Amino acid sequence: MRDALVAAAFRLFLERGYEQTTVDDIVALAGVGRRSFFRYFPSKEDVVFPDHERCLTDMKAFLARSPEDADPVRRVCDAARLVLGMYAENPAFSVQRYHLTKKVPGLRAYELSVVWRYERALAEYLRGRLGGRPDGILRADVIAAAVVAAHNNALRSWLRSDGRDDAGAAVDHALAYAQSAFGDVPAAPRGESPEDVVVVAARRGTPLWQVLREIESAF
Amino acid sequence: MRDALVAAAFRLFLERGYEQTTVDDIVALAGVGRRSFFRYFPSKEDVVFPDHERCLTDMKAFLARSPEDADPVRRVCDAARLVLGMYAENPAFSVQRYHLTKKVPGLRAYELSVVWRYERALAEYLRGRLGGRPDGILRADVIAAAVVAAHNNALRSWLRSDGRDDAGAAVDHALAYAQSAFGDVPAAPRGESPEDVVVVAARRGTPLWQVLREIESAF
DNA sequence: TCCTTTCACTGCACTGAGTGCCATCGACCT
């Protein structure tokens, strides 16, 4: 019945738009009582995101069973990949939903609250790992936000491509950038080259970001 | 009349809670017609955040008049400080609102959509500045998210202190961390020292964060 | 087989947010 409601809802949403579709329309098409709709979905918006609750639970479980010696930043990146996996499970559905949420402000707001809950899950885990270090809580919040932003950036560009691009590669690349900003590199290239040492020279007072640009290209 | 509505609304919200207060209650206390409420505030939630619209406009204007040669990361940090300024203008009101939004899920969701608009403003500015560079759009999104997260972390800890802590110092510290992660330092020391050039040498394959730690301390 | 319990589903009535429409009233202009 859940699935029937989701199917009926999306048919109508795509036909005549989200706001132009009432809950009564949905239940009429699905052939169920109005009251049952609200048994399965606490609000009209929830029918658009039917599987995020499960995915959030999965993410929390994934973080909870992290080994003690795992790199926390890498761990939250892997957790973020779970969300991508959920989107990739059903590309056509995800792309439809993307176009829907892009147009309807109410759905965008709802999506934000969903994303926020993912971000909080990551931040809570990081707080536990970094809590002792100086500025641990600050670091945890900032890293979680950066990881989520990187993930969403890649996810959205994949959705804009109608699911044709390689989602995994895009997310890997985006998360690698986020990781690099916070003190880890995904795979330290250990070359055999004789030129094994990099030297950077800069005038004192040079804006640090200019120096860093050089460093990054050198590495 | 706007102010009268806000005052009446907050009196009732604090007395009996947000959800237990209807719009009819508010307009009855303020002595105005129900229709006028929705003339000034498009929704019941908007009355809780009466000045964010203006602040968002200010932020966009601030970013639009940025000098071409400004460091973009520092610029968005300064833009974020505008939001702190708005909160600090009226500490008592901000603290009350904080406790309200912490309890009411609907208000938290609304706040998220407000924060999201700030973040988009910062990201749009950064996209304009970094758009040409490789991964410019990704960088813009991630930096904006990190700056907002750092700002909010400091803002929230100030709100939790009931406005007693030094908000400016906390935000400066948090933003300095965010800046440091993305390649700028808050105040580049322009020394007179004869040792005006810094040389950093590192073996290829060294984790980037180790190199960065050396750079930061050297500068 | 019959009775009972349980549970998913339905219908109904109600609250409250938000909107469209029109009447009103006062300020300001000519």
Add this chain to the structure above:
DNA sequence: AGGTCGATGGCACTCAGTGCAGTGAAAGGA
């Protein structure tokens, strides 16, 4: 005075979401 315009108020309506009670079918126990 007469007219115009903008702000306001009142009214009726739609629709999301909730509480309550009723129904029926499946499960279980004597």
